[in-house]
Amino acid sequence: MPLTSSTAPRGLALADLVGTLGGGLLTVAVAAPGPEIDDITLAEPGAGVYGQAGDLLLGVGVESPERAVELLGAAVTAGSGGVVLRRSTARRREVRAAARRVGMTLVELADHASWAHVVWLLRGVLDRAASGSAVRSDGPVHDELFALADACAALVDAPVTIEDTQSRVLAYSSRQDVADPVRVSTIVGRKVPDAVLASLRGRGVFRRLARSNEPFYVPADGALKPRLVIPVRAGNEWLGSIWAVVDGPPDTAVVRSLGQTASVVALHLLRLRSQADLARRVSADRLRTLLSGNLVEAETWLPPAPWRVVVLGLAPDGGAEHPGDTESQVDLWESAARRGAWRQPLVARLDGQVLALVREAPGDLTPGSWDWLRGIVEDVRTTTPGAAVSAGGVVDRAAALAQSRHDALEVQRLREAGRLTGPATTIEDAWAAVTTERAVSGIRLAPLLGPVGDLEAHDREHGSAYAATLAAWLDHPGDPKRAAERLHVHPNTLRYRMQRLGDVVDLDLDDPETRLALRLQLRALGH
Numbered sequence: 001m002p003l004t005s006s007t008a009p010r011g012l013a014l015a016d017l018v019g020t021l022g023g024g025l026l027t028v029a030v031a032a033p034g035p036e037i038d039d040i041t042l043a044e045p046g047a048g049v050y051g052q053a054g055d056l057l058l059g060v061g062v063e064s065p066e067r068a069v070e071l072l073g074a075a076v077t078a079g080s081g082g083v084v085l086r087r088s089t090a091r092r093r094e095v096r097a098a099a100r101r102v103g104m105t106l107v108e109l110a111d112h113a114s115w116a117h118v119v120w121l122l123r124g125v126l127d128r129a130a131s132g133s134a135v136r137s138d139g140p141v142h143d144e145l146f147a148l149a150d151a152c153a154a155l156v157d158a159p160v161t162i163e164d165t166q167s168r169v170l171a172y173s174s175r176q177d178v179a180d181p182v183r184v185s186t187i188v189g190r191k192v193p194d195a196v197l198a199s200l201r202g203r204g205v206f207r208r209l210a211r212s213n214e215p216f217y218v219p220a221d222g223a224l225k226p227r228l229v230i231p232v233r234a235g236n237e238w239l240g241s242i243w244a245v246v247d248g249p250p251d252t253a254v255v256r257s258l259g260q261t262a263s264v265v266a267l268h269l270l271r272l273r274s275q276a277d278l279a280r281r282v283s284a285d286r287l288r289t290l291l292s293g294n295l296v297e298a299e300t301w302l303p304p305a306p307w308r309v310v311v312l313g314l315a316p317d318g319g320a321e322h323p324g325d326t327e328s329q330v331d332l333w334e335s336a337a338r339r340g341a342w343r344q345p346l347v348a349r350l351d352g353q354v355l356a357l358v359r360e361a362p363g364d365l366t367p368g369s370w371d372w373l374r375g376i377v378e379d380v381r382t383t384t385p386g387a388a389v390s391a392g393g394v395v396d397r398a399a400a401l402a403q404s405r406h407d408a409l410e411v412q413r414l415r416e417a418g419r420l421t422g423p424a425t426t427i428e429d430a431w432a433a434v435t436t437e438r439a440v441s442g443i444r445l446a447p448l449l450g451p452v453g454d455l456e457a458h459d460r461e462h463g464s465a466y467a468a469t470l471a472a473w474l475d476h477p478g479d480p481k482r483a484a485e486r487l488h489v490h491p492n493t494l495r496y497r498m499q500r501l502g503d504v505v506d507l508d509l510d511d512p513e514t515r516l517a518l519r520l521q522l523r524a525l526g527h
Contacts, residue, residue, distance in 0.1 A: 011036025053079030
């Protein structure tokens with residue numbers, strides 16, 4: 001029985017579709033190549049209904065391994081994009097073996113999950129993808145959360161907020177007449193104040209929230225009025241919480257009713273998360289496509305020009321747990337951007353780098369601008385000292401973004417080589433180092449001309465240091481003391497080496513072009 005959509009479908013990769021709902025509900029058990037998913041079908045083996053090509057086939061009621069194997073075979077014939085089975089069935093050895101044998105992606109559904117709820121969530125994701133509205137994370141689900149907050153407030157006769165696991169306010173009841181100053185601050189800022197979080201954390205509130213399904217009462221603490229807290233969970237996964245400002249412990253019947261409401265809130269939080277994750281994936285895919293040179297429909301979603309492409313970097317010793325893991329870096333930078341009010345950051349992984357697209361307007365500190373990002377980097381560096389960004393040149397045409405990306409990568413390579421420091425550097429800031437590196441890159445590709453090769457050979461054969469001495473002398477002309485300090489030798493030693501250097505090679509150090517060529521060649525050799 002196909003669950004059709006009234007909108008022309010726009011497919012999603014099955015991994016993206018599963019990822020939007022999180023591992024608490026769906027998990028890919030066996031991965032195989034297949035078409036994008038554009039619809040959902042409830043399998044009806046008795047009636048021979050297996051949907052159409054590109055459908056995600058839901059094995060509702062298919063529990064025995066024999067029927068599961070038959071369903072996988074039928075799915076291949078129908079051209080399905082994947083098959084979803086209960087975890088207890090999907091983890092049977094013969095079922096997984098059959099999925100690998102026929103080349104069909106097998107997805108596990110958590111045993112505690114409701115098929116109806118999963119269909120509702122999947123349909124929401126596919127509908128948003130089909131309508132092209134996936135890059136928006138607000139809308140009906142948020143409205144329904146506010147209605148649920150009002151319903152909870154009516155049950156407990158008190159102001160209510162619904163919050164996620166990061167204590168960000170997702171919805172609040174219209175009634176806030178008896179709220180304390182902390183509650184007002186929470187609603188205005190859409191996040192629980194840090195001082196209050198510290199207090200609640202010290203009292204073990206969040207440990208209990210993360211581990212328990214049961215509502216509990218939090219007594220007053222100074223200006224903080226008593227709270228009734230209801231964990232919101234889907235199976236074993238903690239999704240958020242409901243907070244009510246109360247005068248004292250409520251009746252058991254009220255607590256029970258709020259606990260039942262929490263299961264409805266959990267569905268909405270799952271769908272909200274799936275929408276937000278889908279928006280993130282769509283945005284990242286658009287940016288990757290654009291920076292790879294595909295400009296189709298770019299003008300429909302790009303912010304106003306001009307722009308810069310930026311490499312969001314992290315030094316190996318920057319304090320991150322896995323600095324080389326670009327997925328972790330994407331999470332780090334996206335979280336920081338959202339904390340800074342950039343609702344849908346233009347951030348993506350491409351060729352092993354984490355890239356962002358920001359607007360360029362001097363003095364513009366609104367989220368998503370270059371000057372705003374510089375402030376975000378400073379915030380990130382308070383906990384991750386190695387965080388730094390490298391920006392390409394300013395461009396005002398989408399076709400020129402490839403050049404801005406190339407510029408940003410040049411700046412980042414110089415940063416990684418230790419030639420640039422500081423939290424935020426543009427190619428305009430680093431023009432001299434970039435120009436030198438461009439020249440040096442060409443020198444590295446060709447045979448070395450002139451006397452520098454002879455100096456290197458002499459140093460290798462005799463253990464001397466003429467090449468390094470010449471580089472220091474060229475970098476500090478007329479200042480033998482500073483040049484000697486760089487080499488960790490006495491100035492007289494430097495002078496002696498420079499006198500002896502003329503016996504090794506023939507150099508005209510009075511000629512400016514010769515000095516420039518020597519310095520570029522020495523830089524190419526690492527001096």
